[in-house]
Every structure is written in structure tokens, then in C-alpha cells.
Amino acid sequence: MSDTPTTPTSPPAGWRDAWIRFWFPATTAVPLAICRLVLVPTWLLFLSVPPDDYMVPLTYDPGRIDQAIILAVLAVVPVDLFHTEEFLRGVWLTANVAGVLATIGLFTRTSLLVMGTGFLILIGHLWSYGELHHTESLYCIAFVLLGLSPSGRCYSMDSWLRRRSRRARAWGPEARSDTATWALRLIQCLLGIAYFSAGSSKLLDGGLYWMNGETLQTIVLTDYVRFGMPAGLWLIQNFWLCVAGAAMTVVVETFFFVAVFVRGIRRYMLAAGVVLHMGIYLTMAAPFFTWMVLYVVFVDFEALRRRAKQAGWASTPAAEALLRRPRRARGFTS
């Protein structure tokens, strides 16, 4: 992804230009395609729950459904049909087949949209009865946003097929487009907002008391007695570590959004985010792996590809020439 961030110290000529520069820089679809290749298989193989888990709400009264997305589906699909194991298993199967197609990049856009919509419905239904968890929402939005952007322009079956057609130039890793960045930027912004929501709500609800150490001790203790993570027991017995952990949590969550705008701080923020989530997992067993995998949208794969390519072009012929020369000429004296 080609980054051209605007700086607060040198204001842009106008909001329109700044908007276009932020969302629509001309670049290749390589970062988008690599994000697709990372996010979709990771979800299918490691992050998605077994189909039986999506059937749990079938024991609940469908009259309690409160999520707008499911109510919208029920406006089209009769509740007697929707609230059945056969229907939900059909949605799950369709979403998974679409996920496999999205991974290989066949009908990429449609596949991603179908997969994203399928899991939005399944998980939205799961959280329609009062229970709600926060790990999957951004990931599902990411599928839909990747589906709305040209993520199949390279490293896909679509690209392989289209490069044999007349409009071959628009496809492949070298083809440039100004709509290849906005989806990744939007996922970055949504991550920034989600973290800011978590950090600011701690400051607004708990205030500075949130960092008193006892708050983190209580939270970790609650999850320790449920899941029995040994690291949790160790943490709650170290009061000052809880104070430091709470302060770090609030700072990282509140200011994570800076990584969207300032490229130089990204590696530190992402590293802090990984430490935070791994710490939460080891002490509280709360699996925020989806958020960590989403960090892939911050990686500038286009720059990495360019660098690898340049290194390949510069070194290979030189290395070959060097190897062709006699041993003594190469600098070996014995």
C-alpha cells in the first residue's frame, strides 16, 4: 500500500485533496490481495467456530431476536424457515464454499461478499439473544470491504484468467489502481475506532481509578476462576504489575488510532497491541486473535514487494557475474 499521509505540521491544500490522497492513492492491488490471502484462509482454518456452535440459538425463542441485520433478513426469509438447523447449516456451507473460492480467487468479489454476508448472518444470529462478543465483528466487515474492492486483481484465478484476455493490463501485480487502498484504510480506521472506544470507555466509566491495580486484579481474578489460566493467578498476586498493565492497556487502546495516520509509529503500536492481546489471552483466556490477524492491513506489502524485486534485480546478475570470475579475482587469497 502506497502511503501518503498528511501531516499536521504541513496542512493540505484542501479537504478534497487530502481526502483523495488519503483514500485513493494510485497503487497496485498487491496489499489487498495478500490481505485476502491471509484473512480468508486464517478464518476458515483457525478462527471460525464449528457449525454446531451456530445452532445453539435454535433453542431460544426467535421472538427475542434484536439485531437489526437479522430482523432485515427476517423481512425476506420467513422465521419458520430461518430458525431451522437446515437453513443455518445451508448458510454455513455456502459461506465456507465461498471462502474457499475467495482464497483461490475465483469470482473473488462475489465470493468474498457471499462469505462475508454469510458469516455476518450466522454470527449476528448468535448475538441476537442478549449475548454479545466483540472478536468477530471487524473481521466480518473486513470480508465485505475486501469484496467491494479489487482484491482479486492479482494472485488469483481471476487474474490468471483475465491476463489472457484483451484487458490484461488491468490485472496482475503490476497493474495500478486508485481504488486499491480505501478498503484497507477503512479497516485500519475501524480498528482505530474500536480500540479508542475500548480505551476511552475505560477512562470515561472507570476514570483514573481504572489504573489502581485492583481493577485489573478483579478482572483477571474473575476470568482465572472461570478458565484457570496459571499466568492469571501469577499476575493478580503482583499488584504493581497490575498497575503497569492497566496503564499500558489504557494508553495503547486510547492512542492506537495514531498508527492509522503516522506510519513511523506503526511497528511500535502493533507490537504493543500484540503484547496486549497475548497478555490478555495468557492471563484471561480471551482470544482476540482476529484483531491481531487484522494487523496485516497495516503492512505495506507493496513496498516489501518492490524492495524484494529491486534486491533480486540488483543482486542476481551481479552475483552471477561474481561467481563467473576466477576464484583469486573474487578476493580469495588462499
Place this chain on the structure above:
Amino acid sequence: MRAEERRHGTPESASASRRRLCAAGFIVVRWLSAVCNVPSLCGWLSAASWLLAAVLAVELTRSPVGFRPLIPVRRGSRLLLLTCALNLVGSPVAAVMSENALQGSITGGLDLLAWGWVLYGAVAASHWFWSPGHTAATAAPPRLAARHVLVSVVVVAVLGLQAAALFKRRPTWWPFIDYPLYSPAHTAPVQTRHYRLHGVTREDPPALVEITADALGMSWFVYHTQLLPRLFDRPWAAHEDFRRTLIESRLPPFRAIMAEATWYLIEDGRLVEHPETRTLALDPSPGPADREAAETSSIGAVR
């Protein structure tokens, strides 16, 4: 002379650095004051923010260029001046009129401004530290095309939905939800309550079987946060739905059901447990005697 200036900086740059430091200090202290709920700290923060606002105002009056070197954004310097002025006026108003609408709106406005300045300051400071030589791209941006407008509508809609979801009382716009994860603060004693459910089988000799969420085909979350507290707190009530779920499950028939709640406390750095058990009445027509029959036992243990 030039070497001297290089070593110590020019008087103008020293003054600008002082103003920048003062502004940063004022903003951070005012923001901490906005989120402060520790009584012993709030007064000090309020006094420090008032003092820093006064120093900043003096610096402004002494400088011919005002805040311009601090904030390049148009009208930004006026907004900082307004923040300073509101802070200087707000504290005396708060002292004179407590719990007043005017005082409330001044404090609310100031808190909002403090949050805005901290967010702006975080981005600006990060640029200063991590991308000091980076400036905005000089190449002309692409022209606005129809596809840009279409995508912009999607971007604004998604960001708008996400932003609106943060202010909703109930998260019913999934996947656009708020993230108030573990936001309430807790104070000592550090304690929590954990529930478990057991059944005594009808076999001879009877066995104690744990009734888990999986065995009941229930969500773990609903089981732990809704079902078990309800069963434990009202053991005398006939829990019809629970009885039905129990019959439909693959669990063996039970002679009695026992709900256990354990208080876990941190005392002197050690984890202490206080379990309490109650026997459930699953009879559909419980009488007052059933309430009394709900056994209660308490045992202390140290891990």
C-alpha cells in the same frame, strides 16, 4: 555569536519551545483532570491546569505571533486560546456556583476540547517524534471521479454507522458495535464469585455429576452469567425451563441438584475461597417449607 545560538538556540526558538512545552503540559493536565475521579488527585490537577493556562496566556500576550507557531491549522490558535480562557474562567465559576447549568456546560465543553486536543496532540507529537522529515505528498492528487464519489459514500456510511453505534445504549447494529470492554473500575477488596452446578444421581451409591453448559446445550456465557446466578439466588423457585432443559439433555436422572457459589478473595497476596452450596427445588409447586429446606453450607479454604 552563531556558534552560541547553535549551542543554546535562538531566543525565539527557546521561547517557541517553552510555549510548546507549556501548551502540551496544559492539554495533558486538563485532559487528566477531565477523566479524574480520584478525589485526592483531582484538586491538584485542576490547580495545575489553571496555573498552566495562566502561564500560557501570559506567553501568548508576550509573543507577537501568538500561538501560530504551535498550531498551523487555521483557527486552531483561537481554539487553544478559547480552551485557555474557558479553563481560567471555569474554575472560579465552579467554585462560586456548584452544580449549575452554566458550570456544567463550561466543564462539559472544556472536557470535550481537552479530548480533542489530546487526540490532535497525539498525532502531531507522533509525527514530530517518528516522521520528522515527512511532509505531505507534493504530487497533484488524482481528479475526483465518479468511482471516488461512490466509494466515498460507502466510507462515510461505514464510519458513520460505526461512530453512531458507539453512542447506542443497546448494541443492536451488529457488526457495528461499541467496545466498552471491562470499563467499570473496581476497588478493594479484590473479589469475585463463581458458580457451579452439580447433580446427585439416583443410582445406588449416588454419584455427583457436574452439569456443564455443554451438557445442557447452552451458550457458556448465558450459563455462567444468567442461568447459574438465577438458580443460586432463587433455589426455592420452580425453574420450569431449567427442568425441561435437564430432561431433554443426555444427563442421567438426578435425585437432587446443587448450585454452588464460591467467593474468591485476594487476602495478603493469597487467593482465598469461600464456597456456599444450595439445594435446588425442582418441584413445580414449591411451598414455604422448600425455602427453608434450601440447604446452606459455608466452608473456607486457602489456595
